[in-house]
Amino acid sequence: MEEDREEPNAHSFRCEVCAQLAAKYKCPRCAIRTCSLPCVKQHKLRQDCSGVRDKTAYVAMKDFTDLNLLSDYRFLEDADRKSDTARRDTIARRREVPRYLKRVLNQSRQRGIHLKLLPIGMTKRKLNSTFFQERTKTIMWTLEWVFPAAQAKHRDKRAGDIETLRSLLGKYLTPGVTDPVVRHKLKQYERAGVDSLTLVMKVEGRPANSVRYHKLCLDKTLCENLQGKLIVEYPTVFVLLESQPKIYPILGEENSNSSSSGNSSDSSVSSDEDKASTAATKKVASAEERTKDTSIINETEETNSTDNINAD
Numbered sequence: 001m002e003e004d005r006e007e008p009n010a011h012s013f014r015c016e017v018c019a020q021l022a023a024k025y026k027c028p029r030c031a032i033r034t035c036s037l038p039c040v041k042q043h044k045l046r047q048d049c050s051g052v053r054d055k056t057a058y059v060a061m062k063d064f065t066d067l068n069l070l071s072d073y074r075f076l077e078d079a080d081r082k083s084d085t086a087r088r089d090t091i092a093r094r095r096e097v098p099r100y101l102k103r104v105l106n107q108s109r110q111r112g113i114h115l116k117l118l119p120i121g122m123t124k125r126k127l128n129s130t131f132f133q134e135r136t137k138t139i140m141w142t143l144e145w146v147f148p149a150a151q152a153k154h155r156d157k158r159a160g161d162i163e164t165l166r167s168l169l170g171k172y173l174t175p176g177v178t179d180p181v182v183r184h185k186l187k188q189y190e191r192a193g194v195d196s197l198t199l200v201m202k203v204e205g206r207p208a209n210s211v212r213y214h215k216l217c218l219d220k221t222l223c224e225n226l227q228g229k230l231i232v233e234y235p236t237v238f239v240l241l242e243s244q245p246k247i248y249p250i251l252g253e254e255n256s257n258s259s260s261s262g263n264s265s266d267s268s269v270s271s272d273e274d275k276a277s278t279a280a281t282k283k284v285a286s287a288e289e290r291t292k293d294t295s296i297i298n299e300t301e302e303t304n305s306t307d308n309i310n311a312d
Helices: 037-047 066-093 099-110 123-127 165-173 180-185 187-192 222-226 253-311
Strands: 114-116 131-133 138-147 152-160 198-202 213-216 230-232 236-240
Touching: 099 114, 099 131, 099 138, 138 165, 138 222, 152 165, 152 180, 165 180, 165 187, 165 222, 180 187
Parallel strands: 114 230, 138 236
Antiparallel strands: 131 138, 138 152, 198 213, 198 236
16 A cells, blocks of 8 residues: 555655655645545644635736636626625515505505506516505506507506596697697597597406407596406506497407397207298198199099900
8 A cells, every 4th residue: 555655756745644655636715735625624624614715816917817816807797696685585585565555555455446466576567557546546657558559559657546547648739738749649549539439458367368448438447447356466448449449359348249240140940940941841842743633643543454454
């Protein structure tokens, strides 16, 4: 065993732990040279050394190399990553529902509105600024307006639930009140007039292949229009022209359409059945007539044959 040990030569360093063999390893933290794993473990135990390189150790300018530059760059990246992780942990420890939103949930429930809040970090949650105004006992909703024909969206941050949809929509279509740039984008809605417009809101919680919309009333308040409906964060109202409601199927109207189409299909089926039965009756009647004709012909032939026999 002792013959297999590597003796240190003039150009090598001795192990600083056992001082017998040539050193093979160098500690990244304290630069102590060792020859084997037992010596490495003994060194860490004696010196209380972690063996991890000190990334913040001073390096003289003359000794600074590209490896040191790369090490500093990775050190900054690691610090940024840990800072981001700590920030995310702070968000996770925060209360899921703030106090002001809890009041909005309670007030919505009292008004018969089913309000659902998304997790922290979702875009719609960030845009939601709905709050309950204690002085007027009013929910000040974040209300989003979508104008599909103009490909425009606008958001009200303080839409009171006691205001009618007509007055809320008038802020965008009334001359002298609306911003001229907004009015220019919505000029086709202004030309059509508020009374000819249809307001709808998407029914939440339905499958993607069965999208339906609630039809809203212009002259009812926002609270009355939202009662009995599911709202995700805040209401989104689609403003439609006269030619657009066909693209947005209204909840409940498809039943009447399907029943009317069912009645028409039933009537067409019954008429087809009547035609088929009439045709079958005609065929039976013609077959009976043919059988009568053949029987008459046979009788005539038989009488003729008997007459000929009697004559002979």
